Amino acid sequence: MGMATPDQDRLLLDALPSTPERKISSMFSSSITVEIGNGASTQFWTDAWLPTAAIPTFAPNLFKAVGRRRLGRSVKDALTDRRWVCDITGAHTALVLYEYVQLWARLKTFSYGLWNLIASSGAGQLMVSTPYVQRTGLALWAGRAWRGPRNFWHAAVPPKVKFFFWIALHGRLWTAERRKRRGLQLDVACALCDQLDETTDHLICSCVYAREVWSCLLHSLGSLATAPQQDSSLLDWWLLGRATLPQALRRSFDSLVLPVSWCLWKERNRRTFDHRSLMPPELLCCILDEANAWIGAGYGCLALLTASAA
Structure with missing residues (x-):
C-alpha cells in the first residue's frame, strides 16, 4: 500500500465531521458586522x-x-x-x-x-x-390581516392562553372539522355535544354545552344578555360583548373570555384523548380553581371570574 499524497490527506481531513465550538462561534459572530x-x-x-x-x-x-x-x-x-x-x-x-x-x-x-x-x-x-x-397588527400568514383588537394581548391571563386565543381567532385549532379536511379523521361530531360539526366557533360559542357554561358564568355576573347564541361566531360575539361594555371593563371581559375558552378547549381534549368528561357545573369548578391559582400568581383581573362564584 503506497503512501497517501498531501492532497489525499487534505481530502480525508475535509471528510471528517467538524462541529464548531459554541464559544468560538459566538466570539466569531460577535466580532463581525x-x-x-x-x-x-x-x-x-x-x-x-x-x-x-x-x-x-x-x-x-x-x-x-x-x-x-x-x-x-x-x-x-x-x-x-x-x-x-x-x-x-x-x-x-x-x-x-x-x-x-x-x-x-x-x-x-x-x-x-x-x-x-x-x-x-x-x-x-x-x-x-x-x-x-x-x-394593523400581527398576521400569521402573508395576506392574512389581524382579526380583532390587538390589545387583548394585555389581558390578565398567562401567555399560553393568549396564544391559544390568537390561534382560535384565526381558525387554526385542530378541531374535528379541520382534521377531516386534512384527511386525518372521518368523524366531525363535536366532542362536547355530539350533535353538530366541531368547528372553532361551534366548540367555544354555539355548542349547547359551551352555552350552558357561558350562561352560568355571565348570569352570576349580571350579564346574561351577552351570552353567546346558537348561531354566534367567536370573533363577532367577543367584539360585540366588548363593545357593550365601558372602556374600563373591557380588559376584565377579555380576562373572562380567554380562560373560559381555554378551559372549554381542554375539556374537549379531555374527552377526545382521556375519554373522561365533566358536566358543566364540574367544569365551572375547574375554571374557578384554575383562576384562583392564576390570581395567586399575580393575574389579579381574574378576580372577575371568582366573583361569579360568590
Missing part, C-alpha cells in the same frame, strides 16, 4: 444582519421550516411586501409559530429603532420602514 447598504447583497435568512444575532441563532426551528431554495433571499427582497413570510413552507408547529412571533417582533423593533432604510435601486426608490403590517 454586516454592512447592509440597500440590502440587495445581504441574505435575510443566513447573514447576521440583525443587531441581535442571525436568524438561525434565535429561531432555529423557524429556520428549518424555510424552503431550501428560499435561503438565498436578500434582505431587500425579503422585507419588500413581507415576502419572507412566504418562505416558511414547513410544518407550522408550536415552536415554529413561537419563533415566528419572536422574529416579527425583532423586525418591528429593528425597523422602528435602528434601521429606517431608504435606498436607491434600479427601479427607483425603495423604502422599507416597517414590516409590521403597517401597524
